[in-house]
Amino acid sequence: MKPPICEVCSKRMGENDECKLLYFKKGPNDLKWDKKASKLGFTGHPPYAAWFCPKHLEKAQNLTHLTLPEAIRILKKDFG
Ligand SMILES: [Zn+2]
Numbered sequence: 001m002k003p004p005i006c007e008v009c010s011k012r013m014g015e016n017d018e019c020k021l022l023y024f025k026k027g028p029n030d031l032k033w034d035k036k037a038s039k040l041g042f043t044g045h046p047p048y049a050a051w052f053c054p055k056h057l058e059k060a061q062n063l064t065h066l067t068l069p070e071a072i073r074i075l076k077k078d079f080g
Contacts, residue, residue, distance in 0.1 A: 006053035008060070008075045018054040022061060024068040
């Protein structure tokens with residue numbers, strides 16, 4: 001797992017922060033990653049999962065029907 005760093009603002013979060021790991025829609029590369037991960041039996045940080053700080057969490061939660069790059073593009077534009 002990646003350390004909890006907000007995908008939008010790069011804020012590093014500690015144990016007491018209300019940060020959360022969200023899972024987004026999987027694109028073709030993400031499905032490939034899943035296949036490889038289950039075959040090799042490793043549990044890494046999936047490319048379709050990302051951490052968010054409390055400030056960006058609520059908005060990000062409404063975008064999990066998108067792939068991660070799409071969601072990040074919208075979030076960065078909104079919070080730009
Ligand atoms: Zn943030």
